[in-house]
Amino acid sequence: MERDVKKEQEYKNIAQKYEPKPTLLKNVVMAFIVGGLISDIGQFFLNFYLSKGFSMEDANTLVAITMVFIGAFLTGIGVYDDIGKFAGAGSIVPITGFANSIVSPAMEFKREGFVFGAAAKMFTIAGPVIVYGVSTSILIGIIYYFLK
Amino acid sequence: MDYIRAFLMGGLICAIAQILIDKTKLTPARILVTYVTLGAILGGIGVYKKLIDIGGAGATIPLLGFGNSLAQGVIKAVEKDGLIGAFTGGLTATAGGISAAIFFGYIFALMFNPKTKK
Numbered sequence: 001m002e003r004d005v006k007k008e009q010e011y012k013n014i015a016q017k018y019e020p021k022p023t024l025l026k027n028v029v030m031a032f033i034v035g036g037l038i039s040d041i042g043q044f045f046l047n048f049y050l051s052k053g054f055s056m057e058d059a060n061t062l063v064a065i066t067m068v069f070i071g072a073f074l075t076g077i078g079v080y081d082d083i084g085k086f087a088g089a090g091s092i093v094p095i096t097g098f099a100n101s102i103v104s105p106a107m108e109f110k111r112e113g114f115v116f117g118a119a120a121k122m123f124t125i126a127g128p129v130i131v132y133g134v135s136t137s138i139l140i141g142i143i144y145y146f147l148k
Numbered sequence: 149m150d151y152i153r154a155f156l157m158g159g160l161i162c163a164i165a166q167i168l169i170d171k172t173k174l175t176p177a178r179i180l181v182t183y184v185t186l187g188a189i190l191g192g193i194g195v196y197k198k199l200i201d202i203g204g205a206g207a208t209i210p211l212l213g214f215g216n217s218l219a220q221g222v223i224k225a226v227e228k229d230g231l232i233g234a235f236t237g238g239l240t241a242t243a244g245g246i247s248a249a250i251f252f253g254y255i256f257a258l259m260f261n262p263k264t265k266k
Contacts, residue, residue, distance in 0.1 A: 024167070024170050024171070027166050027170055028163045028166045028167055028170075029163075030166075031159075031162040031163050031165065031166035032159035032160065032162060032163040032166075033159065034162070035158045035159045035161065035162025035163070035210070036154075036155035036156065036158045036159030036162070036206070037155070038158065038209060039154045039155060039157065039158025039159070039203075039205050039206040039209045039210070040151050040154050040155050040158070040205070040206075042154070042158075042205035042206075042208065042209040043150055043151055043154035043204055043205035043206065044151075045205075046204065046205045046208075047150070060208055060217075061244035061245065062244070063205065063208070063209075064208075064214075064242075064244055064245035064248065065244050065245060065248040067209060068245060068248040068249045068252055068253075069248060069252050072249070072252040072253050072255075072256045073252070073256055075256065076256035076257070076259060076260035077260060078260075078262075078263040081263070088166050088169065089162045089163070089165035089166035089168075089169055089176070089179065090159075090162040090163075090166070092162075092165065092176045092179065092180065093161060093162045093165045093179065093180070093183060093210045093211055093212075094158065094162070094209045094210050094211070095209055095210070095211065095213075095214065095245065096209075097180075097211075098180070098211060098214070098249060099249055099252065099253060101177075101180070102249055102250070102253035102257075103253050103256050103257050103260075104262075106253060106254065106257030107256075107257045107260060107261060107262045108262050110257060110258070110261070114258075118254070118257050118258070119254065122250070122253055122254065122257070124177075125176075125177045125180060126249065126253075128177065128180075128181050129180050129181055129184050129211070129214075130246070132181045132184055132185045133184035133185065133187075133188055133214065133215050133218050133238070134218060134238050134239065136184075136185045136188040136189065136215070136218070136219075137188050137192075137215075137218035137219050137221070137222045137234075137237070137238035138222065138234050138235060138238065140188060140189070140191075140192035140219050140222055140223070140234075141222035141223065141225070141226050141231075141233060141234025141235070141237060141238070142231070142234045143192075144192070144222070144223050144226050144234075145226050145230065145231045145233075145234060148226075148227075
């Protein structure tokens with residue numbers, strides 16, 4: 001059978017139109033929504049602790065502790081990873097994701113022992129975060145001391 | 149109103165991270181390290197405080213806020229105690245979150261086992 005080049009091209013054009021678009025937009029929207037919702041949960045607890053008479057500083061610390069607790073618990077029961085599948089950065093960047101990055105490898109490596117398994121692997125991601133965060137803050141403190 | 153602002157600020161910060169993950173070779177772990185470092189720098193130069201004024205928990209819940217807390221703690225401690233504050237202020241200000249992460253992280257890792265992969 002003779003090939004109809006024109007028809008083939010036409011078909012390609014139509015097919016291209018219906019191909020799924022790159023998932024970037026969807027990923028970004030999901031990250032936005034989930035990140036926003038987790039922030040709202042944090043805002044809820046912040047308002048709650050402030051209403052109980054805590055100072056802004058203490059309330060923020062309590063919110064961090066509460067959110068870490070929730071993130072660690074949801075990771076333990078396996079829900080956080082389900083959220084992560086569609087939320088991407090929306091579940092990674094909030095402090096609940098920091099807790100997730102601790103519990104997840106700790107559970108995974110528990111069978112390799114409680115010291116070099118669970119306890120050591122807890123810091124696979126949290127360790128670098130603390131190293132860079134604390135080191136940067138020390139540099140800022142030194143600079144601030146000499147500039148102020 | 150504070151819920152809308154927290155939603156928009158937190159969402160925006162996460163959306164930027166998602167773009168970085170999809171468009172660059174940055175892995176999630178590198179994003180977290182980048183964010184905590186960036187947050188400390190923004191906190192050190194006093195910019196992040198403005199984002200918190202606008203977004204409330206939307207700015208403190210993402211890891212940028214953790215970096216900001218480190219920087220703010222250091223600055224406060226240097227004001228009070230001098231140079232030694234550069235070494236004591238950061239972890240003092242973030243002690244609650246870090247201790248909770250270590251403690252709850254370990255407890256829940258003991259209590260639960262990873263779900264079997266389907």
